[in-house]
Amino acid sequence: MRQHSIMMTTIAINQEANMASAPLKDKDYDLISVIYHASQGCETARQYAADAKRENDEDAAAFFNEAVKLNVQLVDKGKNLLKQRL
Numbered sequence: 001m002r003q004h005s006i007m008m009t010t011i012a013i014n015q016e017a018n019m020a021s022a023p024l025k026d027k028d029y030d031l032i033s034v035i036y037h038a039s040q041g042c043e044t045a046r047q048y049a050a051d052a053k054r055e056n057d058e059d060a061a062a063f064f065n066e067a068v069k070l071n072v073q074l075v076d077k078g079k080n081l082l083k084q085r086l
Contacts, residue, residue: 027085028082028085028086031082032082034074034078035074035075035078035079035082038071038074038075038078039075041071042068042072042075045064045065045067045068045071046064046068048060048067049061049064049065049068052064
């Protein structure tokens with residue numbers, strides 16, 4: 001009985017993992033989602049850069065500023081792709 005319960009739990013966990021990793025069917029929604037998350041990443045990295053600068057950690061501040069630049073590029077590219085589709 002216990003082994004059956006463990007097997008059923010394992011199957012349920014595997015099914016949930018498969019569902020979580022399955023891509024959404026709507027590409028435009030996916031594009032919007034990535035734009036949103038990259039935008040959030042910009043805001044977070046800006047705050048971290050400010051924190052690092054306040055603590056005089058120029059290396060960390062430079063890293064976070066690079067993260068901002070990369071996320072801005074993703075946002076801009078995503079917005080351009082989205083504009084082409086709407």
